[in-house]
Amino acid sequence: MRLLSSMFCCVALILAGCDKGEPNATASAGGSGSGKSLTVGFSQIGAESSWRTAETNSIRSEAEARGIDLKFSDAQQKQENQIKALRTFVSQGVDAIVLAPVVKTGWEPVLREIKQAKIPVILVDRGVDVADDSLYATLIASDFVAEGRMAGEWLATKTNGKANVAQLEGTPGADPAIERAKGFLEAISKHPEMKIIKSQTGDFTRAKGKEVMEAFLKSPEGAEINAVYAHNDEMALGAIQAIEAAGKKPGVDVIVVSIDGVRDAFRAMIDGKLNCTVECNPLLGPAAFDAVAKAVKGEALPKKTIVQDKLYDQTTANVDIMTRKY
Ligand code: AHR
Numbered sequence: 001m002r003l004l005s006s007m008f009c010c011v012a013l014i015l016a017g018c019d020k021g022e023p024n025a026t027a028s029a030g031g032s033g034s035g036k037s038l039t040v041g042f043s044q045i046g047a048e049s050s051w052r053t054a055e056t057n058s059i060r061s062e063a064e065a066r067g068i069d070l071k072f073s074d075a076q077q078k079q080e081n082q083i084k085a086l087r088t089f090v091s092q093g094v095d096a097i098v099l100a101p102v103v104k105t106g107w108e109p110v111l112r113e114i115k116q117a118k119i120p121v122i123l124v125d126r127g128v129d130v131a132d133d134s135l136y137a138t139l140i141a142s143d144f145v146a147e148g149r150m151a152g153e154w155l156a157t158k159t160n161g162k163a164n165v166a167q168l169e170g171t172p173g174a175d176p177a178i179e180r181a182k183g184f185l186e187a188i189s190k191h192p193e194m195k196i197i198k199s200q201t202g203d204f205t206r207a208k209g210k211e212v213m214e215a216f217l218k219s220p221e222g223a224e225i226n227a228v229y230a231h232n233d234e235m236a237l238g239a240i241q242a243i244e245a246a247g248k249k250p251g252v253d254v255i256v257v258s259i260d261g262v263r264d265a266f267r268a269m270i271d272g273k274l275n276c277t278v279e280c281n282p283l284l285g286p287a288a289f290d291a292v293a294k295a296v297k298g299e300a301l302p303k304k305t306i307v308q309d310k311l312y313d314q315t316t317a318n319v320d321i322m323t324r325k326y
Contacts, residue, residue: 039069040292041089042098045126046077048171048204049234051260054326055125055282059098062285068292077171077203079103083110090117096292098122099136103173104129111135120295124284126175127304138301140287142309144176147278148183150311151257154276155227158255161191163227166216167199168209168239170231176280177201180231180259197221202235209235213242222246226254233260233277240273251275251314261312263324269317276313282326 040063044056056072063070071094073085079102089097090113097119101107107128114121115135123139130136155163165188170177181199188194198216202209209230216222228243228250230236236258243250250256250273258265261279268274287305294301312320 037067037069038095038292038296039071039092040096040098040289041071041073041085041092041094043073043075043082043085043089043100045075045082045100045102047074048077049206049232049260050262050264050326051232051234051280051282054262055100055284058283058285059124059288060285062289066289068289075102077102079106086110086114090114090119094119095296096120096122098124098288098292100125101128101175102126102171104175104178105173108132108135120292122288122291122295124288125282128175133303137295138291138303138305140284140291140305140307141175142280142307144179144280145183145186147176147259147280147309148180148185149187150183150278150309151180151229151259151276152184152187154311154313155229155255155257156188156191156194158275159194159227162193163188163255164195164197164221164224165227165229166213166225166239167196168202168212168228168230168235169199170201170204170235172201174204176259177204177231184229196229197224202230202238204232204234206234206238209238210242211238213239214245217242217246217248228254228256228258230256230258233258233262233265233274236274236277237264237268240268244273261310261324262326263321266312266317266321266324269312269314270321272314274314276311278311279309281307281309 042059047053075081108130120137123136125141127139200212202212228239236256240250243254255275257276259278259280261277265277
């Protein structure tokens with residue numbers, strides 16, 4: 001009898017708790033009112049570019065605004081560090097994981113473990129190659145092929161379809177490095193007198209972009225280079241330093257096109273040293289946590305949400321810079 005009455009008390013307490021909207025299994029996005037606040041793990045690639053820092057800040061500030069407990073891990077460009085962080089998030093029992101994957105391949109085993117733990121994964125900025133796309137809930141990213149195509153078409157117009165291009169590639173195996181190369185090649189292939197005569201990774205950093213460009217300019221083909229296509233602004237800004245050090249005028253003797261649209265790129269366009277940049281929006285925090293909110297409630301999400309990008313060149317850079325947010 002005593003057992004029965006204490007069981008009744010427990011049921012009554014649980015029901016009372018539910019009435020007050022207290023914690024339950026299907027939590028809403030942290031701080032939105034109807035459920036417990038969420039704990040979300042965010043595995044970030046690193047801090048190789050100001051673009052990356054802007055993305056980190058966007059995710060951190062959006063988490064804070066929504067009262068989400070964000071567990072942040074910086075992988076310093078290493079996939080193995082990301083995999084370790086993901087396993088730690090699982091052992092911590094996070095409600096969801098936001099992942100910006102450094103490279104495209106090698107994620108299946110860890111994503112399977114996460115799926116078994118019933119934790120939704122939101123991919124931001126870069127995609128992954130997996131046979132089973134149920135291993136992640138959604139991907140929020142730019143169309144990198146379109147970005148490369150836009151850069152290539154702009155360069156073709158600027159050079160009347162004649163250019164000897166030095167390409168600074170992103171991190172080997174990274175989604176944007178692969179796709180931006182593809183889109184650019186697709187665009188310049190329509191112009192028989194446009195060729196990529198040098199191509200090497202600069203790992204998306206300014207320092208490596210400079211180093212690689214210096215080597216390109218000193219190589220036997222160096223004197224022929226009259227255009228640079230960099231997979232991000234950081235590498236373009238490094239290349240600009242190398243071009244100047246070689247006694248040439250970036251933006252004039254060597255046309256420089258790149259991708260990202262960070263504030264420093266707009267400054268370089270105003271100075272006439274960078275010719276154009278294709279925006280790749282890093283402010284993914286709001287969309288990422290909207291997706292988290294839906295995923296934890298088991299709501300359907302589109303497999304991919306494409307972030308719209310736009311090309312900017314020197315003609316309006318001094319006005320555009322005033323409204324740049326990163
Ligand atoms: O994945 C997006 C790319 O990664 C950005 O273009 C670059 O700046 C960053 O490091």
